[in-house]
Amino acid sequence: MHIKTSIISIIALGVIILGIFSTVVSHENIVIAKKSSSSSKSLQQIPSNSTDFPSPEDVSTITLTFLKPSKDVVGAYHINGELKNTGNESLSFVQIKSHFYDKNMNIVAIESGFTNPINLEPGQTGDFDVLLLKDKYGSTPPAFFKLSYDWQ
Helix, strand or coil: CHHHHHHHHHHHHHHHHHHHHHHHHHHHHHHHHHHHHHHHHHCEEECCCHHHCCCHHHHHCEEEEEEEEEECCCCCEEEEEEEEECCCCCECCCEEEEEEECCCCCEEEEEEEECECCCECCCCEEEEEEEECHHHHCCCCCCEEEEEEECC
16 A cells, blocks of 8 residues: 555656646747747848849749748847749749848848748749858848849
Protein backbone atom coordinates (compact mmCIF):
# COMPACT_ATOMS: atom_id res chain seq x y z
CA MET A 1 0.00 0.00 0.00
CA HIS A 2 2.86 2.36 0.88
CA ILE A 3 4.59 1.61 -2.48
CA LYS A 4 1.41 2.47 -4.45
CA THR A 5 1.11 5.78 -2.58
CA SER A 6 4.77 6.60 -3.32
CA ILE A 7 4.38 5.80 -7.01
CA ILE A 8 1.25 7.95 -7.24
CA SER A 9 3.05 10.78 -5.43
CA ILE A 10 6.01 10.57 -7.83
CA ILE A 11 3.69 10.60 -10.86
CA ALA A 12 1.77 13.59 -9.48
CA LEU A 13 5.00 15.46 -8.81
CA GLY A 14 6.18 14.71 -12.37
CA VAL A 15 2.92 16.09 -13.81
CA ILE A 16 3.25 19.26 -11.73
CA ILE A 17 6.88 19.79 -12.81
CA LEU A 18 5.93 19.19 -16.45
CA GLY A 19 3.12 21.74 -16.14
CA ILE A 20 5.45 24.35 -14.65
CA PHE A 21 8.07 23.70 -17.36
CA SER A 22 5.42 24.04 -20.11
CA THR A 23 4.23 27.34 -18.66
CA VAL A 24 7.79 28.72 -18.49
CA VAL A 25 8.57 27.64 -22.08
CA SER A 26 5.27 29.10 -23.33
CA HIS A 27 6.00 32.39 -21.57
CA GLU A 28 9.51 32.54 -23.08
CA ASN A 29 8.12 31.89 -26.58
CA ILE A 30 5.58 34.71 -26.13
CA VAL A 31 8.35 37.09 -25.02
CA ILE A 32 10.52 36.12 -28.02
CA ALA A 33 7.55 36.53 -30.39
CA LYS A 34 6.80 39.98 -28.94
CA LYS A 35 10.45 41.04 -29.34
CA SER A 36 10.53 39.81 -32.95
CA SER A 37 7.28 41.48 -33.96
CA SER A 38 7.98 44.77 -32.19
CA SER A 39 11.41 45.18 -33.76
CA SER A 40 10.09 44.64 -37.30
CA LYS A 41 7.98 47.81 -37.18
CA SER A 42 11.06 49.87 -38.03
CA LEU A 43 11.57 48.03 -41.36
CA GLN A 44 9.29 49.67 -43.93
CA GLN A 45 8.55 48.55 -47.49
CA ILE A 46 9.19 50.79 -50.48
CA PRO A 47 6.69 49.86 -53.22
CA SER A 48 8.06 48.09 -56.30
CA ASN A 49 7.67 49.70 -59.71
CA SER A 50 7.77 48.41 -63.31
CA THR A 51 11.59 48.46 -63.42
CA ASP A 52 11.63 45.86 -60.62
CA PHE A 53 10.28 43.18 -62.98
CA PRO A 54 11.91 41.37 -65.94
CA SER A 55 10.02 43.73 -68.28
CA PRO A 56 7.37 46.45 -67.73
CA GLU A 57 4.56 44.25 -69.05
CA ASP A 58 5.40 41.59 -66.43
CA VAL A 59 4.04 43.71 -63.55
CA SER A 60 0.66 41.93 -63.71
CA THR A 61 2.21 38.44 -64.04
CA ILE A 62 2.72 37.98 -60.29
CA THR A 63 0.89 39.25 -57.25
CA LEU A 64 2.31 39.58 -53.77
CA THR A 65 -0.37 37.93 -51.61
CA PHE A 66 1.44 38.01 -48.24
CA LEU A 67 4.37 39.97 -46.84
CA LYS A 68 5.88 40.05 -43.35
CA PRO A 69 9.21 41.68 -42.57
CA SER A 70 10.71 40.71 -39.21
CA LYS A 71 13.90 40.72 -37.19
CA ASP A 72 14.82 37.60 -35.25
CA VAL A 73 16.52 37.31 -31.87
CA VAL A 74 20.04 37.09 -33.38
CA GLY A 75 19.61 40.31 -35.38
CA ALA A 76 18.88 38.80 -38.81
CA TYR A 77 16.11 40.34 -40.92
CA HIS A 78 13.60 38.12 -42.75
CA ILE A 79 11.33 39.17 -45.57
CA ASN A 80 8.71 36.41 -45.65
CA GLY A 81 6.08 36.45 -48.32
CA GLU A 82 3.97 34.65 -50.84
CA LEU A 83 3.69 35.26 -54.59
CA LYS A 84 0.92 34.13 -56.92
CA ASN A 85 1.42 33.53 -60.64
CA THR A 86 -1.52 35.51 -62.06
CA GLY A 87 -0.29 35.13 -65.64
CA ASN A 88 -1.13 32.53 -68.27
CA GLU A 89 2.32 30.94 -68.55
CA SER A 90 4.53 28.90 -66.23
CA LEU A 91 7.28 30.82 -64.42
CA SER A 92 10.60 29.07 -63.81
CA PHE A 93 13.20 29.89 -61.17
CA VAL A 94 11.16 32.67 -59.56
CA GLN A 95 13.66 34.84 -57.68
CA ILE A 96 12.92 37.63 -55.19
CA LYS A 97 15.57 40.23 -54.39
CA SER A 98 15.28 42.48 -51.37
CA HIS A 99 17.17 45.75 -51.56
CA PHE A 100 17.82 46.98 -48.00
CA TYR A 101 18.32 50.71 -47.30
CA ASP A 102 19.36 52.63 -44.18
CA LYS A 103 17.36 55.55 -42.76
CA ASN A 104 19.08 57.92 -45.24
CA MET A 105 18.08 55.72 -48.22
CA ASN A 106 21.63 54.47 -48.79
CA ILE A 107 21.84 50.87 -49.94
CA VAL A 108 22.91 48.56 -47.09
CA ALA A 109 22.67 45.17 -48.79
CA ILE A 110 20.91 43.18 -51.49
CA GLU A 111 19.86 39.62 -50.69
CA SER A 112 17.79 37.17 -52.69
CA GLY A 113 15.79 34.00 -52.41
CA PHE A 114 13.56 31.77 -54.51
CA THR A 115 9.94 30.77 -54.18
CA ASN A 116 9.02 27.37 -52.85
CA PRO A 117 8.23 25.73 -55.19
CA ILE A 118 10.82 27.35 -57.45
CA ASN A 119 8.55 27.05 -60.53
CA LEU A 120 5.01 28.46 -60.48
CA GLU A 121 2.22 27.31 -62.76
CA PRO A 122 -0.61 29.75 -63.62
CA GLY A 123 -2.70 30.30 -60.48
CA GLN A 124 -0.12 28.65 -58.20
CA THR A 125 1.40 30.35 -55.15
CA GLY A 126 4.88 30.01 -53.71
CA ASP A 127 6.31 31.29 -50.43
CA PHE A 128 9.73 32.83 -49.88
CA ASP A 129 12.09 34.00 -47.15
CA VAL A 130 14.82 36.49 -48.02
CA LEU A 131 17.37 36.56 -45.20
CA LEU A 132 19.75 39.39 -44.28
CA LEU A 133 22.29 38.27 -41.69
CA LYS A 134 23.67 40.73 -39.16
CA ASP A 135 27.23 40.43 -40.47
CA LYS A 136 26.00 41.71 -43.88
CA TYR A 137 24.76 45.07 -42.54
CA GLY A 138 27.11 45.54 -39.58
CA SER A 139 26.47 48.65 -37.49
CA THR A 140 24.09 50.23 -40.04
CA PRO A 141 20.76 48.43 -39.70
CA PRO A 142 18.24 48.63 -42.54
CA ALA A 143 15.20 50.86 -42.16
CA PHE A 144 13.59 50.19 -45.57
CA PHE A 145 13.42 47.43 -48.16
CA LYS A 146 12.24 47.14 -51.74
CA LEU A 147 11.47 43.94 -53.63
CA SER A 148 12.37 43.12 -57.21
CA TYR A 149 11.54 39.96 -59.13
CA ASP A 150 13.00 37.80 -61.88
CA TRP A 151 12.09 34.50 -63.56
CA GLN A 152 12.59 32.56 -66.77
